[in-house]
Amino acid sequence: MTEPPVDANDIAALERVADGQPSALIVDAALVAAAHDAVAEGNEETVRAFIAPLHAADLADLIQELDRADRRAVVPMISRDLLPDVLAELDETVRDEVIEALGPQETAAVVADMDIDDALHVIADLDEDDQQRLLDAIPEPDRVLIEEGLSYPEFSAGRLMQRQVVALPEFWTVGDTIDYLRATAETNPEALPTLFYDLYVVDPAHRLLGGMPLSRLLTARRSVALAELMQTDIKRIPVTMEQREVAFLFRQRDLTSAPVVAESGRLVGVITIDDVVDVMEEEHEEEVMHLGGVRTDDLYRDTVATARARFTWLFINLITAIIASLVIGLFDATIEQMVALAVLMPIVASMGGNAGTQTLTVAVRALATNELTAANAARVLGKEILVGTINGLSFAVVTGFVAWVWFGHLPLAVIIGLAMIINLISAGLFGALIPIVLDRLGVDPAVASSVLLTTVTDVVGFFAFLGLATWLLL
Amino acid sequence: MTEPPVDANDIAALERVADGQPSALIVDAALVAAAHDAVAEGNEETVRAFIAPLHAADLADLIQELDRADRRAVVPMISRDLLPDVLAELDETVRDEVIEALGPQETAAVVADMDIDDALHVIADLDEDDQQRLLDAIPEPDRVLIEEGLSYPEFSAGRLMQRQVVALPEFWTVGDTIDYLRATAETNPEALPTLFYDLYVVDPAHRLLGGMPLSRLLTARRSVALAELMQTDIKRIPVTMEQREVAFLFRQRDLTSAPVVAESGRLVGVITIDDVVDVMEEEHEEEVMHLGGVRTDDLYRDTVATARARFTWLFINLITAIIASLVIGLFDATIEQMVALAVLMPIVASMGGNAGTQTLTVAVRALATNELTAANAARVLGKEILVGTINGLSFAVVTGFVAWVWFGHLPLAVIIGLAMIINLISAGLFGALIPIVLDRLGVDPAVASSVLLTTVTDVVGFFAFLGLATWLLL
Numbered sequence: 001m002t003e004p005p006v007d008a009n010d011i012a013a014l015e016r017v018a019d020g021q022p023s024a025l026i027v028d029a030a031l032v033a034a035a036h037d038a039v040a041e042g043n044e045e046t047v048r049a050f051i052a053p054l055h056a057a058d059l060a061d062l063i064q065e066l067d068r069a070d071r072r073a074v075v076p077m078i079s080r081d082l083l084p085d086v087l088a089e090l091d092e093t094v095r096d097e098v099i100e101a102l103g104p105q106e107t108a109a110v111v112a113d114m115d116i117d118d119a120l121h122v123i124a125d126l127d128e129d130d131q132q133r134l135l136d137a138i139p140e141p142d143r144v145l146i147e148e149g150l151s152y153p154e155f156s157a158g159r160l161m162q163r164q165v166v167a168l169p170e171f172w173t174v175g176d177t178i179d180y181l182r183a184t185a186e187t188n189p190e191a192l193p194t195l196f197y198d199l200y201v202v203d204p205a206h207r208l209l210g211g212m213p214l215s216r217l218l219t220a221r222r223s224v225a226l227a228e229l230m231q232t233d234i235k236r237i238p239v240t241m242e243q244r245e246v247a248f249l250f251r252q253r254d255l256t257s258a259p260v261v262a263e264s265g266r267l268v269g270v271i272t273i274d275d276v277v278d279v280m281e282e283e284h285e286e287e288v289m290h291l292g293g294v295r296t297d298d299l300y301r302d303t304v305a306t307a308r309a310r311f312t313w314l315f316i317n318l319i320t321a322i323i324a325s326l327v328i329g330l331f332d333a334t335i336e337q338m339v340a341l342a343v344l345m346p347i348v349a350s351m352g353g354n355a356g357t358q359t360l361t362v363a364v365r366a367l368a369t370n371e372l373t374a375a376n377a378a379r380v381l382g383k384e385i386l387v388g389t390i391n392g393l394s395f396a397v398v399t400g401f402v403a404w405v406w407f408g409h410l411p412l413a414v415i416i417g418l419a420m421i422i423n424l425i426s427a428g429l430f431g432a433l434i435p436i437v438l439d440r441l442g443v444d445p446a447v448a449s450s451v452l453l454t455t456v457t458d459v460v461g462f463f464a465f466l467g468l469a470t471w472l473l474l
Numbered sequence: 475m476t477e478p479p480v481d482a483n484d485i486a487a488l489e490r491v492a493d494g495q496p497s498a499l500i501v502d503a504a505l506v507a508a509a510h511d512a513v514a515e516g517n518e519e520t521v522r523a524f525i526a527p528l529h530a531a532d533l534a535d536l537i538q539e540l541d542r543a544d545r546r547a548v549v550p551m552i553s554r555d556l557l558p559d560v561l562a563e564l565d566e567t568v569r570d571e572v573i574e575a576l577g578p579q580e581t582a583a584v585v586a587d588m589d590i591d592d593a594l595h596v597i598a599d600l601d602e603d604d605q606q607r608l609l610d611a612i613p614e615p616d617r618v619l620i621e622e623g624l625s626y627p628e629f630s631a632g633r634l635m636q637r638q639v640v641a642l643p644e645f646w647t648v649g650d651t652i653d654y655l656r657a658t659a660e661t662n663p664e665a666l667p668t669l670f671y672d673l674y675v676v677d678p679a680h681r682l683l684g685g686m687p688l689s690r691l692l693t694a695r696r697s698v699a700l701a702e703l704m705q706t707d708i709k710r711i712p713v714t715m716e717q718r719e720v721a722f723l724f725r726q727r728d729l730t731s732a733p734v735v736a737e738s739g740r741l742v743g744v745i746t747i748d749d750v751v752d753v754m755e756e757e758h759e760e761e762v763m764h765l766g767g768v769r770t771d772d773l774y775r776d777t778v779a780t781a782r783a784r785f786t787w788l789f790i791n792l793i794t795a796i797i798a799s800l801v802i803g804l805f806d807a808t809i810e811q812m813v814a815l816a817v818l819m820p821i822v823a824s825m826g827g828n829a830g831t832q833t834l835t836v837a838v839r840a841l842a843t844n845e846l847t848a849a850n851a852a853r854v855l856g857k858e859i860l861v862g863t864i865n866g867l868s869f870a871v872v873t874g875f876v877a878w879v880w881f882g883h884l885p886l887a888v889i890i891g892l893a894m895i896i897n898l899i900s901a902g903l904f905g906a907l908i909p910i911v912l913d914r915l916g917v918d919p920a921v922a923s924s925v926l927l928t929t930v931t932d933v934v935g936f937f938a939f940l941g942l943a944t945w946l947l948l
Contacts, residue, residue: 350932
């Protein structure tokens with residue numbers, strides 16, 4: 001075999017791939033550009049030389065940063081060993097593209113080689129026909145496990161957990177346990193998880209009695225029974241618990257792994273922190289994206305799909321804007337007499353919107369972290385109204401002064417000041433109230449709060465300012 | 475001793491505290507209300523009965539949800555064993571209050587009982603005088619470790635790591651290792667971390683050679699040497715690496731713990747996933763809060779401090795709003811002739827603001843997750859301009875139609891349509907460009923992007939709409 005023609009740039013990029021460099025970011029612009037050039041030149045050897053040293057997660061990142069055509073060219077060159085892990089790491093939209101490029105046969109083979117929990121995750125994201133086709137192609141023991149996993153509700157602990165657990169009887173000693181683990185690793189390594197942090201102790205009906213971290217086992221004498229060593233107050237996760245509650249528990253208790261139990265108390269699986277970290281990332285992504293009025297898979301969607309997905313949100317905002325315009329339209333006669341009102345009116349509305357967004361952000365965050373509950377809702381509301389009053393007074397003075405200097409019209413300055421106070425108080429009130437009420441109604445406050453708030457701050461802002469002007473000036 | 479008078483409500487609240495209930499949330503409204511009532515009645519026994527069964531993290535939550543007066547009353551009742559963990563779990567603002575309530579003597583004693591990494595975290599948040607006073611009160615070996623920790627830059631791996639590591643010579647066997655761990659646990663338990671997941675192998679100069687998870691040690695024969703068993707390709711974290719890069723690495727590689735090395739290759743500590751989860755939460759909190767124009771400790775600040783902290787951001791936004799008003803002021807003669815322009819103009823500006831926020835949210839997120847880099851910046855920009863064009867055209871038709879029906883004035887409908895196209899394209903362009911440029915300049919894009927974007931979409935929106943009207947209608 002001839003040496004692949006790798007040029008100096010490629011080598012620099014590859015060297016950065018080596019461990020020990022100060023930056024955690026391996027897939028940087030230079031690497032992506034070099035990969036793109038290699039693909040464009042159709043030089044398969046160079047492309048393979050690029051991707052060979054990459055970790056699956058980094059390779060997934062590289063594929064995501066390439067454009068569609070490059071992705072399709074690169075997929076067939078990924079080593080078969082890495083494909084299961086790469087597929088597990090990809091963003092859903094890009095994963096669909098890769099699955100299409102692989103074809104149904106190859107995809108089934110790849111999914112069959114994935115860890116059960118990863119396979120479950122990939123299959124759950126497919127539509128039902130594709131799900132069934134993939135499942136049919138997966139051999140027997142794994143297929144049953146995946147189907148069992150799919151039978152748990154979406155976003156539940158059952159979907160998140162790994163099925164392989166080291167569960168031992170309580171009468172075993174530390175010595176028995178170590179001997180068993182050694183023997184099993186030699187004779188039947190498939191029976192053990194590839195990596196585990198805890199041992200669990202079960203009764204003959206496989207009901208969970210307790211557990212212990214491996215470091216506890218390792219620091220005990222051989223003769224000690226597991227029953228003595230185990231911790232019985234470990235946190236048990238009910239298999240139906242929602243994944244966001246699971247994430248809350250892991251954070252709250254600094255857990256690394258936790259056993260999952262069925263209603264009967266039977267140990268059915270274990271959730272490890274790396275899966276919980278993924279859940280935390282998803283929840284975070286959703287919170288930020290929803291607050292900004294976009295869907296979570298926006299970045300990797302094609303242009304038309306992105307435009308269509310964003311249209312809905314913009315359309316709802318258009319209705320808000322039209323309502324605000326209707327309020328302005330009520331006062332067109334006043335504006336006609338004093339055009340300065342038209343010049344100044346966006347200031348009142350905009351300040352209300354910004355102050356309300358501050359409150360809303362704090363409230364949505366605090367709801368997500370369980371820091372805002374029915375217990376302190378009244379206190380938070382009271383505080384926000386007060387903060388709105390204080391800043392309303394401050395900005396009444398500032399904007400009143402600006403209006404007075406600008407237009408030399410003292411009544412106008414007083415009116416904008418009063419409108420500012422009214423709008424900032426209502427911004428504080430509704431900025432806190434809207435997310436709290438939506439949350440109480442079971443609606444995700446990150447999605448719907450901001451458009452409702454803008455409606456309030458625009459309507460109140462324009463109405464207060466133009467209404468006061470009509471009343472006091474005409 | 476008489477039985478503490480616990481009433482039925484209290485008992486219900488306490489029962490929910492017991493493990494195994496379906497909800498992860500223990501500190502709910504009922505518990506907080508019951509705790510408040512008990513404090514209000516001055517019934518110390520009842521309060522103690524409440525807080526005794528709580529986990530430190532839950533107790534910290536309870537304290538945060540109480541109001542200031544209640545907090546001060548509860549602090550002296552917290553058991554001395556729990557205080558170190560409670561202090562570590564508290565939000566910074568509330569922690570300052572608790573430290574004040576404890577007084578300097580008691581605080582020093584509590585901090586001395588904390589894990590080194592937690593103590594470091596608490597001390598690092600204090601101002602310099604308090605830091606020195608606390609350090610002086612902490613006994614010798616711990617104080618040196620904490621001072622060493624403080625010598626690493628803020629937000630670096632050195633600040634995050636634990637100092638206690640199990641590091642062993644490469645010629646030891648599995649048997650030697652287990653015997654050593656057992657013996658040390660009995661004779662000198664302080665020399666071992668309370669919980670550990672990995673063993674590290676070092677040379678005589680304490681340079682890191684490799685490592686292994688405990689499950690690997692446990693499944694190997696006693697005679698195997700650590701040199702054979704260890705994995706040498708484990709990820710090493712340089713002690714100066716920034717914590718957000720550490721978090722990225724842990725996520726990317728699904729790590730549970732990772733060794734921290736000095737420049738010489740010496741093993742100096744270990745970072746575990748629970749500390750990284752805290753970093754991820756902090757980064758997330760910052761991203762969301764900064765996008766909303768608030769500081770991260772907003773929820774627990776008192777009213778005046780909150781109002782003052784938010785004032786700055788609102789003031790910057792006021793300048794933006796005034797700039798937009800100046801643009802409107804340029805066209806006051808046009809508005810005077812056709813007041814419908816004043817009625818419709820906020821629609822154009824608001825749609826630009828919302829479309830720009832969508833793009834900005836995606837861009838800020840993608841920058842935070844390293845999914846938007848120099849490699850795909852041009853592609854993302856191109857896509858956003860196209861999305862802006864598509865939705866600009868769509869909303870040109872919709873708003874044009876609305877304006878035509880409303881005012882029966884076809885030229886006005888055409889003008890608002892054209893202005894919409896111009897503003898949505900510029901919203902897409904600047905929504906992506908502003909965060910990318912800020913990031914390149916080393917400015918946190920979550921903080922400054924939105925105010926710059928609003929300036930652009932307001933100015934372009936008003937200028938395009940009123941400018942076109944002046945040009946075409948007069």
